[in-house]
Amino acid sequence: MEASQVKKAKETIGEAIEYLKAKKLISNNSIEFEYNNEVYRIVLPTLEQEIEVENAKNKKLNELLMEKDEKGNAVYMFKEQWKEIYKQRGINLDDYESRLQILTIDVENLLEKLAQTQDRPEIMRIEKKIADLRNKIAEISAFIIEKYKYSIEHTLLFFSQTYLLSLVLEKKKGRKWARVFRSFKEMEKYPDSGLIKVALTYLGYLMNLENSL
Amino acid sequence: MRRLDYTPVIKESFLEKLARSYEMQTLYTHKILPFKNKEKFSYIQLVFLNLLEKYHQLFIDVSLNEEGTEEGMEEDPLRVEAYFLWRNKKFKKLQKEQQPKFDDNKDEKLYKVVFE
Numbered sequence: 001m002e003a004s005q006v007k008k009a010k011e012t013i014g015e016a017i018e019y020l021k022a023k024k025l026i027s028n029n030s031i032e033f034e035y036n037n038e039v040y041r042i043v044l045p046t047l048e049q050e051i052e053v054e055n056a057k058n059k060k061l062n063e064l065l066m067e068k069d070e071k072g073n074a075v076y077m078f079k080e081q082w083k084e085i086y087k088q089r090g091i092n093l094d095d096y097e098s099r100l101q102i103l104t105i106d107v108e109n110l111l112e113k114l115a116q117t118q119d120r121p122e123i124m125r126i127e128k129k130i131a132d133l134r135n136k137i138a139e140i141s142a143f144i145i146e147k148y149k150y151s152i153e154h155t156l157l158f159f160s161q162t163y164l165l166s167l168v169l170e171k172k173k174g175r176k177w178a179r180v181f182r183s184f185k186e187m188e189k190y191p192d193s194g195l196i197k198v199a200l201t202y203l204g205y206l207m208n209l210e211n212s213l
Numbered sequence: 214m215r216r217l218d219y220t221p222v223i224k225e226s227f228l229e230k231l232a233r234s235y236e237m238q239t240l241y242t243h244k245i246l247p248f249k250n251k252e253k254f255s256y257i258q259l260v261f262l263n264l265l266e267k268y269h270q271l272f273i274d275v276s277l278n279e280e281g282t283e284e285g286m287e288e289d290p291l292r293v294e295a296y297f298l299w300r301n302k303k304f305k306k307l308q309k310e311q312q313p314k315f316d317d318n319k320d321e322k323l324y325k326v327v328f329e
Contacts, residue, residue: 018227019234026231027248029255044253114292115281115299127291205257 031202035195039172040180042165042202049167053160056184060159064152079151086147096144103137161200161209162187169199226290228257232264233287238272241265267297274300 025031030043045053064076077085083093107130114126148154166187170177181187190196203209231237240247248258271293275282281299286292 015227019231022227022231023247026228026258026261029248029250029253029258031255044255108298111291111295111298112302114295118283123292127289130291206255208256 025205029206031206033198033202035198036192040195040199041170041172041177042199042206043168043170044206045164045168049164052167053164056163057156057160061152061156064155076150076152076155079148079153082148082151091147093144093147096140100137100140100144103133103140107133107137157210161203162196164207165196165199165203168203228261229264229268229290229293232261233268233271237265238269241269267293271296 030041032039032041034040065074067075069075086093110126110130110133114123114130117123117126163184166181166184167179169180171180181190187196237247246262248254250258254262268287271282271287274296275284275286281296286296
């Protein structure tokens with residue numbers, strides 16, 4: 001078998017696996033996965049669990065607002081406050097956000113152009129332009145997200161996600177399913193962060209975390 | 214051998230590929246959902262339902278030879294995205310043009326209803 005054939009065969013197998021993976025992910029409103037030879041699953045939260053997350057989130061917000069350093073300054077700040085600090089340091093995040101909006105409009109205009117052409121070289125040219133602009137958008141978005149990484153909003157969102165995960169992550173024991181963690185505190189002490197990272201990704205498939213938490 | 218389930222991230226294009234597959238489109242046309250659950254859909258299931266509808270519509274438009282469509286364009290997600298953006302804008306514009314126009318100076322803002 002030639003190298004090119006091997007490459008092609010690998011690609012075909014890879015595609016088939018991705019196809020099956022996608023099929024498995026959409027098959028149910030709970031997601032099963034394997035990690036370190038154990039079978040886990042994530043289920044959609046009950047109303048009771050959602051209320052529990054909401055209560056924990058309120059409590060956490062209170063904690064974040066109250067936390068002060070030795071000089072009595074607030075440790076955590078809102079996005080708007082971070083924005084002001086960066087502005088004083090010469091980084092205007094509003095400008096970056098405006099650039100994002102302009103680039104998004106540019107992409108939309110190019111998409112409209114693309115829809116109305118059937119000329120192959122022109123299609124490729126426009127698609128290349130769109131890909132470049134989208135790369136720029138991703139770069140700027142990542143820059144902005146990074147700047148707000150320690151904001152109260154971001155900290156609270158991450159807390160809600162992990163808290164929710166501690167409630168809905170289950171492990172298969174024999175023929176039954178049981179919660180992996182009895183509490184959020186127990187999950188915080190869990191030594192294998194790999195499991196949490198993988199499970200959080202799956203949780204993101206089950207729920208639109210940015211909008212629902 | 215590396216266990217594949219360790220890498221949960223799937224490329225979105227594969228979800229699109231699945232949605233436009235003959236298997237899924239046939240099920241969708243017969244109003245059969247490829248889910249075990251009948252309610253409480255997960256986020257990815259809702260995204261998938263949207264994609265199923267999108268490709269279902271695209272295949273209809275392609276078969277009707279609608280403006281902006283072309284055989285095989287479903288293979289290019291960017292062109293599909295472009296087509297639907299343009300199509301939606303076109304419909305919105307058409308809807309706006311077809312809306313009855315009222316003269317603000319005249320009392321024409323309410324439709325006349327005749328009860329028999």
